[in-house]
Amino acid sequence: MDFQTLTVALLVGLSCVYAAQALMPGAWRAHALRAMARWPLPKLVAHLLADKAQKAAGCGCNGCDRSPSVSPSASEVFATKEAKIIFMPRRGS
Numbered sequence: 001m002d003f004q005t006l007t008v009a010l011l012v013g014l015s016c017v018y019a020a021q022a023l024m025p026g027a028w029r030a031h032a033l034r035a036m037a038r039w040p041l042p043k044l045v046a047h048l049l050a051d052k053a054q055k056a057a058g059c060g061c062n063g064c065d066r067s068p069s070v071s072p073s074a075s076e077v078f079a080t081k082e083a084k085i086i087f088m089p090r091r092g093s
Helices: 003-023 026-037 043-055 074-078
Strands: none
16 A cells, blocks of 8 residues: 555545544534543543543534623614615616
């Protein structure tokens, strides 16, 4: 097996693993991370995996939109925005 085939196989395999973990539900991802943290890994890596498993959420924001200082008021959310529509004449007609 030549170097190019080995490199492509490695990249495709890692891409499949990344896509699978990115698309799996958060609970499954947290369970997989906790299981990997029990493997015989260096302490720093095991600690990072366990920490990541506890912080796993359904989205990447970790609840940033739940902060009262960030969320808009109800009047801002339900306010209707009006815009003027201008129709331009067609060229050449």
